[in-house]
Amino acid sequence: MSTTAETLSSDAPSPEAQEAASETDARGRLLAADGTPLKLSLARALRRQKLRALALVAPLLFFVLVSFIFPIGGMLLRSVQNDIVPDTLPRTIAALEDWDPASDVLPGEPAFAALYTDLVVATERKTHTRLGSRLNYAAGGYSSMLRKSGRLVADFHLDWFEKKVSRDWDEPEVFTALFGEGEGPAAQALPKTAAAYAAWAEEMREQGEDPAKEEPWDLVYAALVEDLRAGGPALTGYSGPQAELIAETLAKIGEYDPPSYTDAFIKSDKDWGDPDNWAIIHQLSGRYTSSYFLAAADLERNTDGEIVDKPEEESIYIFLFERTLFLSLTITFSCLLLGYPIAWLLSNLPLRISNLLLILVLLPFWTSLLVRTSAWIVLLQQEGVINDLLVSVGILSDSGRLQMMFNQTGTIIAMTHILLPFMILPLYSVMKTIKPNYLRAAKSLGATDWTAFWRVYFPNTVPGIGAGAILVFILSIGYYITPELVGGTEGVFISNRIAYHISSSLNWGLAAALASLLLIVVLALYWVYDRIVGIDNVKLG
Amino acid sequence: MTETQSDGAFVAFERVQKSYDGETLVVKDLNLAMPKGEFLTMLGPSGSGKTTCLMMLAGFETATHGEIRLGGKGINNIPPHKRGIGMVFQNYALFPHMTVAENLSFPLEVRKMPKAERKAKVERALDMVQMSAFGGRRPAQLSGGQQQRIALARALVFEPELVLMDEPLGALDKQLREHMQYEIKHLHDRLGVTVVYVTHDQSEALTMSDRIAVFNDGVVQQLAPPEVLYEKPDNAFVAGFIGENNRLEGRVTAIEGEEAVVEIDGQASVRASAIACGGAGERTLLSIRPERVILGDTGAPNALSGKVVELIYLGDHIRCRMEVAGHDDFIVKIPNSHAHAALTVGETTPIGWQTDDCRALDAA
Numbered sequence: 083m084s085t086t087a088e089t090l091s092s093d094a095p096s097p098e099a100q101e102a103a104s105e106t107d108a109r110g111r112l113l114a115a116d117g118t119p120l121k122l123s124l125a126r127a128l129r130r131q132k133l134r135a136l137a138l139v140a141p142l143l144f145f146v147l148v149s150f151i152f153p154i155g156g157m158l159l160r161s162v163q164n165d166i167v168p169d170t171l172p173r174t175i176a177a178l179e180d181w182d183p184a185s186d187v188l189p190g191e192p193a194f195a196a197l198y199t200d201l202v203v204a205t206e207r208k209t210h211t212r213l214g215s216r217l218n219y220a221a222g223g224y225s226s227m228l229r230k231s232g233r234l235v236a237d238f239h240l241d242w243f244e245k246k247v248s249r250d251w252d253e254p255e256v257f258t259a260l261f262g263e264g265e266g267p268a269a270q271a272l273p274k275t276a277a278a279y280a281a282w283a284e285e286m287r288e289q290g291e292d293p294a295k296e297e298p299w300d301l302v303y304a305a306l307v308e309d310l311r312a313g314g315p316a317l318t319g320y321s322g323p324q325a326e327l328i329a330e331t332l333a334k335i336g337e338y339d340p341p342s343y344t345d346a347f348i349k350s351d352k353d354w355g356d357p358d359n360w361a362i363i364h365q366l367s368g369r370y371t372s373s374y375f376l377a378a379a380d381l382e383r384n385t386d387g388e389i390v391d392k393p394e395e396e397s398i399y400i401f402l403f404e405r406t407l408f409l410s411l412t413i414t415f416s417c418l419l420l421g422y423p424i425a426w427l428l429s430n431l432p433l434r435i436s437n438l439l440l441i442l443v444l445l446p447f448w449t450s451l452l453v454r455t456s457a458w459i460v461l462l463q464q465e466g467v468i469n470d471l472l473v474s475v476g477i478l479s480d481s482g483r484l485q486m487m488f489n490q491t492g493t494i495i496a497m498t499h500i501l502l503p504f505m506i507l508p509l510y511s512v513m514k515t516i517k518p519n520y521l522r523a524a525k526s527l528g529a530t531d532w533t534a535f536w537r538v539y540f541p542n543t544v545p546g547i548g549a550g551a552i553l554v555f556i557l558s559i560g561y562y563i564t565p566e567l568v569g570g571t572e573g574v575f576i577s578n579r580i581a582y583h584i585s586s587s588l589n590w591g592l593a594a595a596l597a598s599l600l601l602i603v604v605l606a607l608y609w610v611y612d613r614i615v616g617i618d619n620v621k622l623g
Numbered sequence: 624m625t626e627t628q629s630d631g632a633f634v635a636f637e638r639v640q641k642s643y644d645g646e647t648l649v650v651k652d653l654n655l656a657m658p659k660g661e662f663l664t665m666l667g668p669s670g671s672g673k674t675t676c677l678m679m680l681a682g683f684e685t686a687t688h689g690e691i692r693l694g695g696k697g698i699n700n701i702p703p704h705k706r707g708i709g710m711v712f713q714n715y716a717l718f719p720h721m722t723v724a725e726n727l728s729f730p731l732e733v734r735k736m737p738k739a740e741r742k743a744k745v746e747r748a749l750d751m752v753q754m755s756a757f758g759g760r761r762p763a764q765l766s767g768g769q770q771q772r773i774a775l776a777r778a779l780v781f782e783p784e785l786v787l788m789d790e791p792l793g794a795l796d797k798q799l800r801e802h803m804q805y806e807i808k809h810l811h812d813r814l815g816v817t818v819v820y821v822t823h824d825q826s827e828a829l830t831m832s833d834r835i836a837v838f839n840d841g842v843v844q845q846l847a848p849p850e851v852l853y854e855k856p857d858n859a860f861v862a863g864f865i866g867e868n869n870r871l872e873g874r875v876t877a878i879e880g881e882e883a884v885v886e887i888d889g890q891a892s893v894r895a896s897a898i899a900c901g902g903a904g905e906r907t908l909l910s911i912r913p914e915r916v917i918l919g920d921t922g923a924p925n926a927l928s929g930k931v932v933e934l935i936y937l938g939d940h941i942r943c944r945m946e947v948a949g950h951d952d953f954i955v956k957i958p959n960s961h962a963h964a965a966l967t968v969g970e971t972t973p974i975g976w977q978t979d980d981c982r983a984l985d986a987a
């Protein structure tokens with residue numbers, strides 16, 4: 083501001099006049115008529131405009147934030163979140179902390195004991211199947227291991243009490259009598275059991291069930307075993323409720339010789355004896371994980387924690403990404419090839435006819451995408467219209483019908499058709515602005531029709547090509563319905579895989595990671611595009 | 624229109640007709656012959672077919688009938704890019720994606736000229752229009768006048784023998800337009816190219832041309848040098864279109880050699896040169912230039928009287944509107960000199976003119 087003032091006054095014919103027109107304050111800033119610094123009053127004037135602009139966009143901004151940005155953000159977060167494992171196996175993970183997964187030896191008994199505890203809780207909360215699916219993403223087999231172990235831990239200790247001591251032990255009333263009133267004599271005699279029972283009762287109430295009507299979980303029996311083995315005067319002299327049952331059990335406890343947790347788990351499923359399976363649990367113990375992204379890029383961690391390529395037969399995503407890119411490029415290119423002459427024609431016809439034709443270009447938008455895609459199936463399938471025609475004309479033999487559907491050809495044909503308007507419209511609106519005089523000028527300067535087109539007309543349509551290409555490419559790279567319907571197995575896109583993981587396999591983490599990767603790829607391509615074509619050169623009209 | 628002797632002419636239109644829709648003729652029976660080196664202007668109101676003629680010459684439209692010849696050879700079947708005609712378009716049509724220098728070098732490139740030669744020619748052409756410093760700019764970064772010069776340089780850089788210009792100065796402001804008129808004229812004098820120039824600005828046509836073809840309604844009304852066109856218009860349209868012009872209607876009473884005796888409606892009888900009036904008894908239109916009217920009783924052969932209606936002071940002269948013979952739009956230009964007594968509004972004064980200066984034309 084002050085430099086402008088200087089140049090102004092140095093150029094001005096009469097500095098006095100200049101001064102009178104715009105006062106400056108002590109710091110040399112220009113002042114407005116009311117004596118406030120000019121900059122300040124300008125900012126004040128602009129602020130109202132900005133506020134108004136903000137008020138105008140606010141509803142949309144709010145809508146987009148609530149219905150799009152937050153959900154998408156949340157979805158993308160899932161690609162790194164890994165709460166299931168630490169939430170379901172907190173004790174096991176704590177127990178595995180000191181274990182070295184690269185050592186190739188099994189974790190010790192405390193880890194199995196912790197696993198027992200975690201699984202009892204998980205079974206009760208019915209979260210162990212979810213854990214199974216989560217672990218299965220990393221390697222197969224966990225679901226069945228957890229299912230079998232779930233049965234194992236359900237009555238690991240109870241079994242003995244029930245069968246060898248008394249049927250009464252699985253009666254809820256026994257426990258209500260013992261610990262129902264909180265601090266009773268039973269709680270003094272059997273402190274650990276009381277605590278375990280209280281924890282379980284709390285859990286039950288949380289689940290909305292009445293602990294007085296349910297058989298307690300196996301952890302209570304485990305605590306009971308410990309209490310009985312510890313003995314003590316409060317126990318031997320116990321005379322509270324169920325004294326007879328306690329005395330009988332105490333007498334027999336010496337006979338109880340359960341297998342170690344390690345042995346029991348391995349016996350239920352020998353996979354528990356494989357250190358690699360434990361290594362995966364160890365790897366997935368954090369709240370955040372890179373495993374989804376690794377999987378999305380066909381990578382995995384080996385048991386030593388190093389990132390390695392997945393085995394050939396399991397690597398599909400990179401291949402799918404490549405295919406998606408390749409097919410999208412092909413579709414973009416064929417849209418350009420088909421759309422360019424049409425756009426040229428449209429822009430050179432009299433307005434009345436070109437408007438009519440433009441409506442025809444837009445006509446596909448009036449019918450549902452599904453209908454259009456299905457129409458292509460009718461046309462292109464092996465028993466479809468085109469094949470029938472070719473056979474009846476005699477160009478093809480009945481056995482030599484063309485396979486044009488449920489493969490890449492089908493995807494390319496149908497998607498080119500569907501995305502064509504997105505290429506034609508920007509091309510048309512850019513061509514419309516190119517004056518016919520350019521071509522005439524080129525010809526009058528001696529250029530042949532082709533040179534005039536290539537050197538003069540074409541360069542001026544590049545912004546339209548740029549806009550159309552980026553529209554078609556970005557739309558097709560994320561396309562889902564058409565490849566799903568007509569792509570067969572060869573013609574599916576990465577989005578179909580994402581949809582599969584969202585709705586069928588329910589592996590949302592992987593779906594989110596694939597989606598994020600797709601987003602990254604698109605942004606990277608956009609950057610490259612900006613470098614080559616220049617985004618300022620893209621014109622929609 | 625009267626031209627038939629087109630052998631040996633550089634550019635020749637022979638009985639050319641053009642219709643776009645098959646119903647109306649946009650150009651009707653055009654005959655025109657130009658010698659080499661001439662600066663010919665097509666002048667006419669909007670829609671009179673000037674651009675159409677130019678486009679036929681350049682090859683972007685084909686004549687419906689007749690022949691166009693360039694250098695003695697018919698060009699009806701030669702495509703535009705082989706005609707070697709330089710063209711300046713109304714809105715310049717500089718290629719927006721090329722720099723100024725690339726624009727100029729384009730016609731040389733398509734002629735496969737070696738690079739060094741190209742560079743030299745482009746520089747010379749830029750020099751010629753005094754734009755040497757602007758070779759690296761894009762057309763969009765130039766002012767209208769600068770773009771105009773580049774368009775001119777581009778049309779000339781490949782040294783065509785014929786250059787067509789379609790209202791090249793139409794988009795410029797008055798001052799720049801006048802300046803460019805002189806520059807184009809000087810270039811023409813210096814290079815000796817043949818120029819066909821289209822405009823609907825009559826002063827532009829008068830300033831620049833060797834000859835002017837006045838178009839109206841698809842017909843050349845008169846083809847003549849500027850001074851002839853101005854002083855000896857062939858018909859009422861030309862008289863009205865070029866310069867200011869007083870019209871008086873009347874009836875021919877007699878033809879005496881070159882002169883016609885005309886009775887102005889309800890007024891005295893005057894003499895005028897018989898140009899396009901019929902015989903005795905026919906109606907006619909008298910045309911007198913405002914600056915040729917003589918004020919005062921000076922013994923001019925044709926004397927009438929006029930009543931001053933309005934006086935407008937214009938510095939070098941005074942425009943005086945008078946009521947003469949029932950018309951109140953009779954204009955007289957009075958030079959602002961001591962020789963002329965001051966007139967006052969409402970005063971009646973004798974007026975007159977030389978018989979030569981008044982032309983009896985067709986009654987429009």
Ligand SMILES: Nc1ncnc2c1ncn2[C@@H]1O[C@H](COP(=O)(O)OP(=O)(O)OP(=O)(O)O)[C@@H](O)[C@H]1O
Pocket residue numbers: 643644649667668669670671672673674675676823
């Ligand atoms: N491509 C065309 N199709 C149909 N009619 C046309 C075409 N071009 C010109 N015309 C008609 O031909 C007539 C002459 O047009 P032309 O462009 O030659 O006029 P002009 O003398 O150059 O006018 P201006 O001074 O306005 O440029 C006009 O009535 C116009 O409507």
Ligand SMILES: [Mg+2]
Pocket residue numbers: 673674675789
């Ligand atoms: Mg024109």
